[in-house]
Amino acid sequence: xxxxxxxxxxxxxxxxxxxxxxxxxxxxxxxxxxxxxxxxxxxxxxxxxxxxxxxxxxxxxxxxxxxxxxxxxxxxxxxxxxxxxxxxxxxxxxxxxxxxxxxxxxxxxxxxxxxxxxxxxxxxxxxxxxxxxxxxxxxxxxxxxxxxxxxxxxxxxxxxxxxxxxxxxxxxxxxxxxxxxxxxxxxxxxxxxxxxxxxxxxxxxxxxxxxxxxxxxxxxxxxxxxxxxxxxxxxxxxxxxxxxxxxxxxxxxxxxxxxxxxxxxxxxxxxxxxxxxxxxxxxxxxxxxxxxxxxxxxxxxxxxxxxxxxxxxxxxxxxxxxxxxxxxxxxxxxxxxxxxxxxxxxxxxxxxxxxxxxxxxxxxxxxxxxxxxxxxxxxxxxxxxxxxxxxxxxxxxxxxxxxxxxxxxxxxxxxxxxxxxxxxxxxxxxxxxxxxxxxxxxxxxxxxxxxxxxxxxxxxxxxxxxxxxxxxxxxxxxxxxxxxxxxxxxxxxxxxxxxxxxxxxxxxxxxxxxxxxxxxxxxxxxxxxxxxxxxxxxxxxxxxxxxxxxxxxxxxxxxxxxxxxxxxxxxxxxxxxxxxxxxxxxxxxxxxxxxxxxxxxxxxxxxxxxxxxxxxxxxxxxxxxxxxxxxxxxxxxxxxxxxxxxxxxxxxxxxxxxxxxxxxxxxxxxxxxxxxxxxxxxxxxxxxxxxxxxxxxxxxxxxxxxxxxxxxxxxxxxxxxxxxxxxxxxxxxxxxxxxxxxxxxxxxxxxxxxxxxxxxxxxxxxxxxxxxxxxxxxxxxxxxxxxxxxxxxxxxxxxxxxxxxxxxxxxxxxxxxxxxxxxxxxxxxxxxxxxxxxxxxxxxxxxxxxxxxxxxxxxxxxxxxxxxxxxxxxxxxxxxxxxxx
Amino acid sequence: xxxxxxxxxxxxxxxxxxxxxxxxxxxxxxxxxxxxxxxxxxxxxxxxxxxxxxxxxxxxxxxxxxxxxxxxxxxxxxxxxxxxxxxxxxxxxxxxxxxxxxxxxxxxxx
Numbered sequence: 001x002x003x004x005x006x007x008x009x010x011x012x013x014x015x016x017x018x019x020x021x022x023x024x025x026x027x028x029x030x031x032x033x034x035x036x037x038x039x040x041x042x043x044x045x046x047x048x049x050x051x052x053x054x055x056x057x058x059x060x061x062x063x064x065x066x067x068x069x070x071x072x073x074x075x076x077x078x079x080x081x082x083x084x085x086x087x088x089x090x091x092x093x094x095x096x097x098x099x100x101x102x103x104x105x106x107x108x109x110x111x112x113x114x115x116x117x118x119x120x121x122x123x124x125x126x127x128x129x130x131x132x133x134x135x136x137x138x139x140x141x142x143x144x145x146x147x148x149x150x151x152x153x154x155x156x157x158x159x160x161x162x163x164x165x166x167x168x169x170x171x172x173x174x175x176x177x178x179x180x181x182x183x184x185x186x187x188x189x190x191x192x193x194x195x196x197x198x199x200x201x202x203x204x205x206x207x208x209x210x211x212x213x214x215x216x217x218x219x220x221x222x223x224x225x226x227x228x229x230x231x232x233x234x235x236x237x238x239x240x241x242x243x244x245x246x247x248x249x250x251x252x253x254x255x256x257x258x259x260x261x262x263x264x265x266x267x268x269x270x271x272x273x274x275x276x277x278x279x280x281x282x283x284x285x286x287x288x289x290x291x292x293x294x295x296x297x298x299x300x301x302x303x304x305x306x307x308x309x310x311x312x313x314x315x316x317x318x319x320x321x322x323x324x325x326x327x328x329x330x331x332x333x334x335x336x337x338x339x340x341x342x343x344x345x346x347x348x349x350x351x352x353x354x355x356x357x358x359x360x361x362x363x364x365x366x367x368x369x370x371x372x373x374x375x376x377x378x379x380x381x382x383x384x385x386x387x388x389x390x391x392x393x394x395x396x397x398x399x400x401x402x403x404x405x406x407x408x409x410x411x412x413x414x415x416x417x418x419x420x421x422x423x424x425x426x427x428x429x430x431x432x433x434x435x436x437x438x439x440x441x442x443x444x445x446x447x448x449x450x451x452x453x454x455x456x457x458x459x460x461x462x463x464x465x466x467x468x469x470x471x472x473x474x475x476x477x478x479x480x481x482x483x484x485x486x487x488x489x490x491x492x493x494x495x496x497x498x499x500x501x502x503x504x505x506x507x508x509x510x511x512x513x514x515x516x517x518x519x520x521x522x523x524x525x526x527x528x529x530x531x532x533x534x535x536x537x538x539x540x541x542x543x544x545x546x547x548x549x550x551x552x553x554x555x556x557x558x559x560x561x562x563x564x565x566x567x568x569x570x571x572x573x574x575x576x577x578x579x580x581x582x583x584x585x586x587x588x589x590x591x592x593x594x595x596x597x598x599x600x601x602x603x604x605x606x607x608x609x610x611x612x613x614x615x616x617x618x619x620x621x622x623x624x625x626x627x628x629x630x631x632x633x634x635x636x637x638x639x640x641x642x643x644x645x646x647x648x649x650x651x652x653x654x655x656x657x658x659x660x661x662x663x664x665x666x667x668x669x670x671x672x673x674x675x676x677x678x679x680x681x682x683x684x685x686x687x688x689x690x691x692x693x694x695x696x697x698x699x700x701x702x703x704x705x706x707x708x709x710x711x712x713x714x715x716x717x718x719x720x721x722x723x724x725x726x727x728x729x730x731x732x733x734x735x736x737x738x739x740x741x742x743x744x745x746x747x748x749x750x751x752x753x754x755x756x757x758x759x760x761x762x763x764x765x766x767x768x769x770x771x772x773x774x775x776x777x778x779x780x781x782x783x784x785x786x787x788x789x790x791x792x793x794x795x796x797x798x799x800x801x802x803x804x805x806x807x808x809x810x811x812x813x814x815x816x817x818x819x820x821x822x823x824x825x826x827x828x829x830x831x832x833x834x835x836x837x838x839x840x841x842x843x844x845x846x847x848x849x850x851x852x853x854x855x856x857x858x859x860x861x862x863x864x865x866x867x868x869x870x871x872x873x874x875x876x877x878x879x880x881x882x883x884x885x
Numbered sequence: 886x887x888x889x890x891x892x893x894x895x896x897x898x899x900x901x902x903x904x905x906x907x908x909x910x911x912x913x914x915x916x917x918x919x920x921x922x923x924x925x926x927x928x929x930x931x932x933x934x935x936x937x938x939x940x941x942x943x944x945x946x947x948x949x950x951x952x953x954x955x956x957x958x959x960x961x962x963x964x965x966x967x968x969x970x971x972x973x974x975x976x977x978x979x980x981x982x983x984x985x986x987x988x989x990x991x992x993x994x995x
Contacts, residue, residue: 030912030960031912058930062932071940
């Protein structure tokens with residue numbers, strides 16, 4: 001009731017100010033009349049009675065103001081008045097307003113865009129219920145680094161550990177969806193039965209997997225994503241119970257996940273099938289390969305550290321029911337991290353670096369606007385002094401000035417929204433592949449909240465510095481003259497701000513410089529092959545087919561592709577360098593038996609068609625390459641890479657050594673293969689890492705033929721332009737087989753450094769903006785200083801100072817500020833570069849050349865910024881200046 | 886030096902409510918009544934009285950309306966609402982309790 005009255009009465013005053021004021025006036029006037037009448041009745045003359053009454057009451061306007069000053073609407077009214085006044089002020093100087101709003105829009109917009117990426121990836125919980133209860137469990141290598149778990153380890157933990165409400169494993173799967181329209185290679189997962197129960201999300205339609213589904217030889221069932229159902233299968237309802245063909249096998253769709261469900265461990269996944277592994281399997285089988293990701297949901301009441309201790313205890317104490325092979329003996333222990341930590345681990349360094357960069361940009365934008373406000377404050381000294389003289393309280397003045405800066409910030413914040421939208425789009429487009437949760441990067445409520453908070457904070461900080469300075473200043477001096485000389489305090493603050501700006505810009509420039517040098521170093525690394533002019537794509541022989549049928553299919557494809565005009569050569573490989581493929585098998589040299597039983601070394605396996613090494617131009621070091629005859633008969637020929645050969649056979653000739661690779665190494669029945677040649681090292685996972693051990697075998701001679709192979713095509717001309725013709729050639733052999741990951745080798749190479757490149761792009765953009773802002777800051781301070789010192793400069797000129805010495809006077813001031821800022825910035829950069837260390841390659845974070853280059857660049861920009869004010873100072877006419885005083 | 890005629894802090898609301906509990910009155914009338922009944926101990930100035938009236942009206946304890954006064958002037962009359970009457974009772978009880986306490990304290994010292 002009273003709240004209603006408060007609101008309505010207040011609103012009435014705000015909306016109908018005149019009427020409300022009139023009412024108070026009427027009341028006071030009535031009071032005056034009654035008081036006069038009372039005095040009259042006591043015998044005073046009418047004039048005396050009036051005077052007495054007026055004395056009692058005082059000034060009507062003052063009474064009215066006193067009544068009006070109470071109630072909430074008074075605060076609103078004053079704020080509105082401040083806003084109106086502020087708007088008028090801003091309109092009066094459109095240039096100043098535009099520069100401030102633009103600067104803030106860039107700063108706030110960039111920060112908002114970056115926050116929109118940082119929030120879902122680093123800060124927000126994963127999109128599952130009680131995501132904080134989810135753990136990622138990994139096997140630990142002897143050096144403590146996490147590696148994939150084996151299914152055998154999962155079985156042991158699932159049986160022995162009592163801490164989990166659900167424990168599940170998954171393995172990536174790229175099945176071909178066949179049978180309708182264009183064949184497509186889907187992203188999918190093979191999972192154990194509890195996978196979705198561990199994540200805490202059930203299918204929206206249909207049912208979840210059960211233990212009965214996840215048995216060797218169990219039913220072929222699949223759960224699909226809502227997107228796939230809509231895109232290819234006619235909608236969630238229609239697809240339930242239908243049969244789809246994956247890799248040539250029929251699968252019954254038993255469930256459809258909710259729209260918007262994201263499997264964070266494989267964001268592109270849209271089909272899930274049970275992995276149907278055996279509970280007990282020989283060590284030679286896939287169940288004991290390190291290839292699975294394990295996720296656990298903690299039971300209520302169990303803490304993560306407690307679970308980690310229990311897991312570690314199980315790892316330390318093997319029991320006879322669960323024998324372990326040497327490569328999964330858990331001697332290094334098992335690691336348990338929050339799933340969130342595990343998912344974002346790879347993205348954290350680059351995001352933290354970018355976040356740091358954008359905060360620097362925001363700080364520089366803020367400093368710049370503060371500087372502009374200070375300069376404007378100096379020009380408004382007269383006005384402000386007048387308001388103070390007319391009775392404006394200091395608090396009220398500060399409030400007025402802060403209102404104006406908040407208004408500026410609000411305009412900047414509003415203008416920042418389109419900037420942020422563009423920024424988000426640019427970030428998503430530029431983002432390195434493999435960045436998790438990228439689908440969640442968008443402008444949403446938390447992001448708007450961040451933008452709003454940033455805007456208010458910037459408005460307050462940016463306004464308070466000049467406001468406190470102005471009101472502290474000697475107001476009297478301001479009234480007496482629109483003073484040109486008494487601006488000492490301001491100047492000091494402005495100079496300090498410019499120094500800060502230069503320092504911040506330098507930090508960003510150092511970051512950009514270090515990343516630039518890293519990229520240069522990275523691409524100077526020889527990958528071990530010649531990627532220029534090579535086109536690659538994944539070709540598949542999906543469906544149940546014998547190895548010989550597959551080999552025949554791949555041979556037909558090769559023949560068709562080689563017939564395409566412009567193709568110089570073509571070949572297949574089971575894994576492609578720098579593509580993300582990683583596929584290693586045990587290898588055993590007869591002359592180099594393992595020290596422990598069953599403990600074989602691992603090396604990358606390339607099952608290739610003869611001609612692969614020639615097409616990729618991987619150099620032959622010793623012996624010979626694979627020949628067409630190796631594919632069909634004779635003792636199996638194996639190539640190994642140079643550093644592998646040097647390590648295993650120091651001082652001996654590797655050619656002619658007997659070797660076994662792949663399954664059943666220890667079996668005495670297996671014949672030995674022969675090393676026929678040594679080839680150059682090739683970077684497989686990253687340009688930044690040393691080339692791993694590797695061996696090459698003819699595709700047709702490996703114990704099985706992989707269904708998915710990478711085709712490499714060396715073009716005579718433009719490799720990318722060849723793609724449509726090559727695709728047509730492949731489909732001329734079989735229209736039902738999907739083609740995937742079409743890219744030139746150059747693009748693969750560039751993509752392998754995507755994270756550093758992404759950070760570099762962002763840093764370059766931000767560093768250039770910072771450099772420009774710092775130069776503008778220097779220019780602004782010097783211009784102001786020259787304007788204020790016109791008289792002094794005039795006197796100096798009159799006394800015979802040369803133009804050169806006047807230019808030096810101004811330049812010295814500008815360069816002095818730059819030098820101080822650069823010195824501070826260097827110190828900060830040395831410390832801050834630590835955050836970039838993990839993104840750098842081949843260059844120290846303290847690389848002197850980078851620091852020197854950056855300082856030179858900054859000095860150049862500073863010189864440019866000094867030039868105009870110095871030139872202006874040199875042209876000061878002493879006669880005019882002196883006369884004007 | 887003239888004696889202090891300021892209303893004791895925090896009691897102006899109580900005085901207004903009590904005054905209006907007898908009959909509706911306009912601002913000047915309220916001031917006059919307080920002055921008379923307190924035999925000149927308290928003098929109320931228009932600024933604080935009108936501010937207080939506005940506050941009490943918004944709190945829902947008073948209703949206000951423009952009416953003709955007996956001497957044919959248009960005046961804003963304030964009347965106690967039911968909520969106002971309850972507030973008066975509460976404030977009276979509170980004041981009585983405090984006044985008694987102060988009296989006891991003063992008595993104890995003397």
